[in-house]
Amino acid sequence: MKMSDFTVKVISLVKQIPRGKVATYGQIARLAGKPHGARGVGWILHSCTETHGLPWQRVLNSQGKISFPVRSKLCGEQRRRLKAEGVCFLTSASIDLEKYQWKKKPRAPRASRGAPKMFQD
DNA sequence: GTTTTGACAGTAT
């Protein structure tokens, strides 16, 4: 299946988002090396969620809100999932980014390399 | 190959 390096990075990053935290499309795009590739991130998720089982619910737009209309099924499901992870919604579809935005670990601690085990759900 | 679309972001009005 032949996907670009950017796609691989995005998938990897999204899968690294811990439970109870969220990231923005721009953040993922930037971490993947394309500061302006937020749009591509969205499309990648749409394309690879089923294939890679990505936690797409943890990716929101820069406003910390869900991208789809509130009446949309996906929106409801995303909201439900995030709530299940302990995320409190400020409004129907927005959360406190300052509180829940995922900060990628800048450095790799040399310890704790034995058993990463449990990942997502 | 080119064109269109899509789960975005940033800047300009």
Next chain:
DNA sequence: AATACTGCCAAAA
């Protein structure tokens, strides 16, 4: 502050 326009990237047609 709230729209509108533009820029970016990757996949499907």
